[in-house]
Amino acid sequence: MSKDQEYNMQTQSGYDQPPPGYGQPQPGYGQPQPGYGQPQPGYGQPQPGYGQQYVASSTQVVLSQPAANTTIITTAIPKPQSYLALSILVLICCNLIFGLIALIFSIMSDSDYSAGDHEGARSKGRVALWLNVAGIIISVILIIVLIVLYTVVFASAGLYYG
Secondary structure (H helix, E strand, O other), X not given: OOHHHHHHHHHHHOOOOOOOOOOOOOXXXXXXXXXXXXXXXXXXXXXXXOOOEEEOOOOOEEEOOOOOOOOOOOOXXXXXXXXXXXXXXXXXXXXXXXXXXXXXXXXXXXXXXXXOOHHHHHHHHHHHHHHHHHHHHHHHHHHHHHXXXXXXXXXXXXXXXX
């Protein structure tokens, strides 16, 4: 079957025929609407300060261009340890004086980080850590000395019966 015969069969069978009612234009469609197609006031005029041309002489033209955008990417510095929980633990359980001083340094470390002083926060956190360690070590040494002293004094007094 040739292409002409296929085309004739399709047109006879109604494939290329539009459905009834689609061939006639609808009333009101295709007519220009009032107010459309006219230029809007303020559009199409140059904006002040953007892309204006300045003529310095009859042969030289200077164009102003907008400034290039600069993107600054900053990386977040991780928050240094303030050892606040350890300071509270040492304050309550081990050594009141060293724990209180370490707690103050821990709070100052958090405050410095919030203010943007990352190095100050790191150094104050380190001081808080060493104060906590010193408080724990002094408390452990004090407990050992008291136990030894208690046993020596009571042993020499003869209070142990054995």
